[in-house]
Amino acid sequence: MPIRSEKLALQLENPFKLSYGATTIRENVLLHLDKAIGEAAVVPYYGETPERIIGYFESLPPLPDPFFLEDALDALPPSESAAARAAADIALHDLWGKQLDQPLYKLWGLNPAHAPQNSFTVAMADDETSYRERLRSAQKYPLIKLKLGSGTPETDLDLVRIAREELPNRLCVDANGAWTAEQGIKAIPLLAEIGVIFIEQPVAKEDFEGWRDLKTHLPAHIPPLIADESVQGVESVPHLMGLVDGINIKLAKCGGLRPARQMIALARAYGMQVMIGCMIETSVAITAAAHLAPLADYADLDGNLLITNDPYRGVKIENERIVLPDAPGLGVERCVE
Amino acid sequence: MPIRSEKLALQLENPFKLSYGATTIRENVLLHLDKAIGEAAVVPYYGETPERIIGYFESLPPLPDPFFLEDALDALPPSESAAARAAADIALHDLWGKQLDQPLYKLWGLNPAHAPQNSFTVAMADDETSYRERLRSAQKYPLIKLKLGSGTPETDLDLVRIAREELPNRLCVDANGAWTAEQGIKAIPLLAEIGVIFIEQPVAKEDFEGWRDLKTHLPAHIPPLIADESVQGVESVPHLMGLVDGINIKLAKCGGLRPARQMIALARAYGMQVMIGCMIETSVAITAAAHLAPLADYADLDGNLLITNDPYRGVKIENERIVLPDAPGLGVERCVE
Numbered sequence: 001m002p003i004r005s006e007k008l009a010l011q012l013e014n015p016f017k018l019s020y021g022a023t024t025i026r027e028n029v030l031l032h033l034d035k036a037i038g039e040a041a042v043v044p045y046y047g048e049t050p051e052r053i054i055g056y057f058e059s060l061p062p063l064p065d066p067f068f069l070e071d072a073l074d075a076l077p078p079s080e081s082a083a084a085r086a087a088a089d090i091a092l093h094d095l096w097g098k099q100l101d102q103p104l105y106k107l108w109g110l111n112p113a114h115a116p117q118n119s120f121t122v123a124m125a126d127d128e129t130s131y132r133e134r135l136r137s138a139q140k141y142p143l144i145k146l147k148l149g150s151g152t153p154e155t156d157l158d159l160v161r162i163a164r165e166e167l168p169n170r171l172c173v174d175a176n177g178a179w180t181a182e183q184g185i186k187a188i189p190l191l192a193e194i195g196v197i198f199i200e201q202p203v204a205k206e207d208f209e210g211w212r213d214l215k216t217h218l219p220a221h222i223p224p225l226i227a228d229e230s231v232q233g234v235e236s237v238p239h240l241m242g243l244v245d246g247i248n249i250k251l252a253k254c255g256g257l258r259p260a261r262q263m264i265a266l267a268r269a270y271g272m273q274v275m276i277g278c279m280i281e282t283s284v285a286i287t288a289a290a291h292l293a294p295l296a297d298y299a300d301l302d303g304n305l306l307i308t309n310d311p312y313r314g315v316k317i318e319n320e321r322i323v324l325p326d327a328p329g330l331g332v333e334r335c336v337e
Numbered sequence: 338m339p340i341r342s343e344k345l346a347l348q349l350e351n352p353f354k355l356s357y358g359a360t361t362i363r364e365n366v367l368l369h370l371d372k373a374i375g376e377a378a379v380v381p382y383y384g385e386t387p388e389r390i391i392g393y394f395e396s397l398p399p400l401p402d403p404f405f406l407e408d409a410l411d412a413l414p415p416s417e418s419a420a421a422r423a424a425a426d427i428a429l430h431d432l433w434g435k436q437l438d439q440p441l442y443k444l445w446g447l448n449p450a451h452a453p454q455n456s457f458t459v460a461m462a463d464d465e466t467s468y469r470e471r472l473r474s475a476q477k478y479p480l481i482k483l484k485l486g487s488g489t490p491e492t493d494l495d496l497v498r499i500a501r502e503e504l505p506n507r508l509c510v511d512a513n514g515a516w517t518a519e520q521g522i523k524a525i526p527l528l529a530e531i532g533v534i535f536i537e538q539p540v541a542k543e544d545f546e547g548w549r550d551l552k553t554h555l556p557a558h559i560p561p562l563i564a565d566e567s568v569q570g571v572e573s574v575p576h577l578m579g580l581v582d583g584i585n586i587k588l589a590k591c592g593g594l595r596p597a598r599q600m601i602a603l604a605r606a607y608g609m610q611v612m613i614g615c616m617i618e619t620s621v622a623i624t625a626a627a628h629l630a631p632l633a634d635y636a637d638l639d640g641n642l643l644i645t646n647d648p649y650r651g652v653k654i655e656n657e658r659i660v661l662p663d664a665p666g667l668g669v670e671r672c673v674e
Contacts (some may be wrong), residue, residue, distance in 0.1 A: 069446025070631070096446060102437055107444055109406025109433060238606065265602040269575065294407070 001063055004032040005054045010280060010307045014123060014134065026280045026307075029053045031087040033063075035098060036329060038091030039288075040083040041252040041279035041303075048083050048252075056084035069096040073258050082233065082255045083279075089256025090288045090330070097329030104257075104291040104331075105324055115293035115322035119143040119172060119300045124150055128162065135166040142320045143170045143197075145300060149178035153187040164194050172298075174200040177229050181213035188214070188222055198224045198298065200248060200275075205229035211243040224273055226298075234259050237266045246273030246297065251289050252281070264295050278303040287314030287332050293322050311336045338400055341369040342391045347617060347644045351460060351471065363617045363644075366390045368424040372435060373666060375428030376625075377420040378589040378616035378640075385420050385589075393421035406433040410595050419570065419592045420616075426593020427625045427667070434666030441594075441628040441668075442661055452630035452659035456480040456509060456637045461487055465499065472503040479657045480507045480534075482637060486515035490524040501531050509635075511537040514566050518550035525551070525559055535561045535635065537585060537612075542566035548580040561610055563635075571596050574603045583610030583634065588626050589618070601632050615640040624651030624669050630659050648673045 010026040027050050031038040040053045056079045066072040072092045079085050097104050105112055120141035125131035138144055146163055148156040156175065163171055173196050179187065184202040191199060202225060203210035214225060224245035231240060231247040233254045240247065247267055249260050260276075267274050275298040276289050286304045293299045299322060304310050314332035316323045325331030347363040364387050368375040377390045393416045403409040409429045416422050434441050442449055457478035462468035475481055483500055485493040493512065500508055510533050516524065521539040528536060539562060540547035551562060561582035568577060568584040570591045577584065584604055586597050597613075604611050612635040613626050623641040630636045636659060641647050651669035653660045662668030 064448075067443065068448035071448045071451075073446075100437075100439055100443060102439075106404065106437060109410075111401075111405035111408045114408075234606070262602055262606070265599055266606055269571065269599070269603055 001034045002032075003057060003060060005057045006030040006032060007050055007054075008282065008311065010282065011309045012280065013306055013308050028281060028285075029057070029084075029087065030282075030284065031057050031091050033088070033091035034095060036091045036095035037284055037332065038087035038089070038094065039281055039285040040081070040087035041281050041285060043083065043252060043279050046083070046253070048081055052081050053084040053087070056081055057087070060088065063092070066092050066095045067099050069093065072096075073256075083252040085255040086251040086285070089258055090251065090285065093257050093288070094329035101328050103324065103326055103328060104288075105294065108261075108291070110291070110294040112294055112322070112324040115290070115324070116296055116299050117143050117320055118302065118317055118322050119145045119298065120302045120305065121145045121147060121174075121300070122163070123147045124159065131159070131162060132166055135163050139167060139169065141169065143172065145200075146171060146173045147176065148173050149176040153179055153183045157187060157190055160191060160194055160196065171196050172198045172200070172223075174228065175202045177201045177204040177207070179203060181207070181210035181217075184210070184214050185217045188218055188225075192222045196223055198226050198246070200226045201228040201230065203230075208239070208243065211240070215243055226273065226275055228277065231263075234262045234266065237263055237270070240272075241270045244272065246275060248275040248277040248300070249292075249296075250277045250279060251285060252279045257288060257292065260289075260292055261295075264292070273297040275300055277301070280306060282307070282310045283312035283314035284330065284332055287312075287325065287330050290315035290322055290324055291330070293324075309336075338371045339369075340394060340397060342394045343367040343369060344387055344391070345619065345648065347619065348646045349617065350643055350645050351462075365618060365622075366394070366421075366424065367619075367621065368394050368428050370425070370428035371432060373428045373432035374621055374669065375424035375426070375431065376618055376622040377418070377424035378618050378622060380420065380589060380616050383420070383590070385418055389418050390421040390424070393418055394424070397425065400429070403429050403432045404436050406430065409433075410593075420589040422592040423588040423622070426595055427588065427622065430594050430625070431666035438665050440661065440663055440665060441625075442631065445598075445628070447628070447631040449631055449659070449661040452627070452661070453633055453636050454480050454657055455639065455654055455659050456482045456635065457639045457642065458482045458484060458511075458637070459500070460484045461496065468496070468499060469503055472500050476504060476506065478506065480509065482537075483508060483510045484513065485510050486513040490516055490520045494524060494527055497528060497531055497533065508533050509535045509537070509560075511565065512539045514538045514541040514544070516540060518544070518547035518554075521547070521551050522554045525555055525562075529559045533560055535563050535583070537563045538565040538567065540567075545576070545580065548577070552580055563610065563612055565614065568600075571599045571603065574600055574607070577609075578607045581609065583612060585612040585614040585637070586629075586633075587614045587616060588622060589616045594625060594629065597626075597629055598632075601629070610634040612637055614638070617643060619644070619647045620649035620651035621667065621669055624649075624662065624667050627652035627659055627661055628667070630661075646673075
């Protein structure tokens with residue numbers, strides 16, 4: 001099966017200011033596997049590099065006939081890079097769907113009409129004026145996710161209050177693990193008062209004690225608390241049972257569509273909500289994730305909307321809804337060479 | 338969608354003597370749903386009756402387009418009868434596969450070559466001579482499951498010793514919940530010495546304390562202990578974590594293929610083994626279960642081999658292997674009217 005790696009330099013519409021640092025360009029790597037395609041997001045804070053990902057692609061053994069998808073997935077070698085494994089998993093799903101001549105969501109029996117409203121991320125800005133501008137430019141998106149982690153819970157609350165002033169849209173927040181449990185216990189009821197619909201990763205990645213403190217000390221009727229960095233692959237889900245209200249599943253974090261579906265099954269067995277999230281990615285990886293959206297409570301699939309040079313076309317957002325393509329496999333097509 | 342119920346009187350090749358009682362005929366109910374088919378096993382000890390099952394079929398509301406299988410499954414009303422729900426679930430999967438023009442195992446990406454060896458059940462007999470005859474007539478099956486529950490663990494061990502004398506075949510046993518934990522702690526190491534490869538349901542259905550005692554007091558290197566009656570639907574699996582080595586999943590017990598697949602996902606997450614089992618059923622329900630066999634460690638799909646008037650043809654056992662049909666959906670066809 002012919003394999004080819006392709007490095008892409010993705011141009012960000014706005015520099016992305018996070019609690020981790022700022023960035024204006026992202027280099028992702030595409031995997032071309034026969035007539036199928038996958039994508040690996042190069043996320044610096046997950047230790048990913050294009051070289052490591054390309055090394056993985058080049059190390060792939062001859063794969064079994066992806067007509068037997070599970071076998072082909074089982075034959076993928078392990079890798080430290082979840083994004084590289086995700087790319088191979090996505091490409092094999094694409095190939096399988098093309099061989100069976102059906103889009104993935106149909107091969108899973110899913111109704112695309114059940115995909116939740118998609119959220120659009122508004123990053124922090126250098127000053128209040130440009131933040132307000134950025135918010136106004138996102139006005140058309142019905143559900144807006146505010147990135148927090150501005151320094152203190154107080155300045156974070158200011159960002160949410162500014163957003164509430166500027167926009168009537170539904171708001172949710174991603175604290176990116178910036179708070180201690182003690183800070184969260186104070187800030188979260190205030191966010192609830194402002195009407196924030198969920199709060200993502202209030203405490204640090206490894207702070208399981210913090211998650212437990214939030215669960216113990218917060219009142220019952222607050223917005224759901226969703227783990228993002230605290231959840232990685234399938235094996236990380238059972239540790240969060242009883243500590244979080246939901247998990248944010250990202251293909252580049254968990255290793256692809258198969259582990260993502262296993263995580264959804266586990267989350268549902270534990271009564272957790274499910275968010276399908278993404279990295280800065282083209283329509284290849286975003287469309288792959290979007291095929292799972294009918295199984296999710298929240299979709300945060302805006303990585304392709306944040307770049308200006310997406311070479312692919314796939315999932316669309318129309319009238320605020322996620323619209324899945326109907327072509328076989330992922331259903332994406334290249335629109336620029 | 339046109340719906341029709343059909344009662345079948347299944348003739349058993351040998352009267353089935355169990356710890357629950359004996360039986361020579363079984364009445365199952367087929368569900369004809371448009372061009373698709375499902376089957377409900379009428380298992381008296383699960384409180385099933387043909388009337389209750391037919392009542393469920395007749396109560397089915399208009400179902401959504403099974404092109405969106407998950408929606409159609411979600412639209413099935415609840416029922417006390419897991420077998421009735423299983424029949425509807427099987428028929429919807431059959432219809433979905435026919436609409437997508439693919440056999441179910443391909444829609445799940447499974448390689449049928451990974452199906453485990455099938456086991457064949459030898460029931461108890463009225464006397465030793467006829468038991469020995471029954472064993473000899475099962476000689477062609479490489480893996481034989483002995484039904485125990487003859488009265489005492491001592492007489493059960495005698496059955497296994499007789500089987501070992503008569504046959505070189507691989508043996509496993511199903512105690513049907515006939516023992517106390519104390520009896521199991523004595524009997525199981527002796528079964529291990531005879532080379533029995535697994536022991537199903539040593540203690541009673543509700544005896545979770547018994548399962549715990551077995552786990553605590555038996556040595557580490559004994560054959561796996563598999564729950565059958567102690568496991569029902571998806572929600573019963575988490576209670577068995579750490580208590581059993583595996584679970585026997587039967588469509589008529591859990592409500593169909595979708596819950597069965599959820600149970601497999603949970604079992605794997607808990608490191609449990611998986612057996613796909615069955616009731617006395619025609620090739621309709623047996624073939625449905627067989628599509629899941631590539632995901633299992635053990636297959637106990639002999640319900641259709643125990644009846645003499647199976648009106649359908651589907652999964653076959655060839656050279657000791659499970660051979661799945663390649664036609665769309667379940668892939669079964671009617672061979673007598």
